[in-house]
Amino acid sequence: MAAKADKELAQTKEVMVEAEKIAAPVKPKSRALRYIYGTGRRKTSVARVRIHPGGNGALLINDKEMPSDSLIFAPFELVGEAGKWNVTVKVRGGGKESQREAMRLGVARALLTINGEWRQALKKANFLRRDPREKERKKPGLKRARRAPQWAKR
Numbered sequence: 001m002a003a004k005a006d007k008e009l010a011q012t013k014e015v016m017v018e019a020e021k022i023a024a025p026v027k028p029k030s031r032a033l034r035y036i037y038g039t040g041r042r043k044t045s046v047a048r049v050r051i052h053p054g055g056n057g058a059l060l061i062n063d064k065e066m067p068s069d070s071l072i073f074a075p076f077e078l079v080g081e082a083g084k085w086n087v088t089v090k091v092r093g094g095g096k097e098s099q100r101e102a103m104r105l106g107v108a109r110a111l112l113t114i115n116g117e118w119r120q121a122l123k124k125a126n127f128l129r130r131d132p133r134e135k136e137r138k139k140p141g142l143k144r145a146r147r148a149p150q151w152a153k154r
Contacts, residue, residue, distance in 0.1 A: 035088070038110030040102040042131055045094030049106030055086030061103075062090060071100050075108040075127050079118045105130060 035050040057073070059066045072089075076082045087107065091099045108127035112119055122128050136145035143149060 036110045036113055038106040038108070038113070040105030040107070040109065040130075042102040042105065043094050043098045043134060045091060045098040045102040047089055047091040047099060047102035047106045049103060049110055050088045051107065051110045052086040052088065053084070055084065057083040058086045060086070060088045069100065069103075072103045072107060074104060074125075075111050075122060078121055078125055078127070079111060079115075081111070101131065 035052045038049045038051070040047040040049060057068055057076075059068050059072065070077075072087065073082060076085060087103075089103050089106070091103060093099075094102070104127060108122050112122060112128065119128070138145055141148075
C-alpha cells in the first residue's frame with residue numbers, strides 16, 4: 001500500500017513540474033546585445049576583450065580612456081567595421097607590446113563570433129594565430145636558460 005502511495009506521489013510531482021514549465025513566463029534571452037567577448041594571450045599577457053556595438057571607436061583599457069591604437073583596431077579595419085564598435089579591455093601580465101598583441105587577438109576572436117565569414121580574411125592576416133613563443137625556463141647550473149657560468153682554465 002505504501003509503495004502505491006509513493007508511486008502516486010512521484011507521478012503528482014512530475015505533473016506539477018511539467019505544469020510549472022508550461023506556466024513559467026518565457027524570459028527573453030537578451031534584452032539587447034550588450035557586448036561580444038574574446039580572449040587574447042601573448043607570452044604572459046592575458047587580455048579579456050569586450051566589443052560593444054553602436055560605438056564610435058573608443059578604447060578603454062583597464063578602466064582608462066586611451067587613444068585608438070592602430071594595432072588593436074587592425075582587425076576592425078580589415079573587415080570594414082572601423083569606428084562602429086567600442087572596445088573595453090582588461091589586460092594583465094607581460095609588457096606593453098605583448099599586451100597590445102594579446103588585445104588584437106582578443107578583438108579578432110570577438111569579431112569572429114559576430115560573422116563567421118570574416119574568418120578567412122582574419123586568418124590570412126594572421127590575426128587569429130596566437131604567437132606560441134614563450135620565455136625559456138632557467139636550467140639548474142646555468143645563469144639563464146642557456147648562459148653558462150664563465151669557464152676559467154686556472
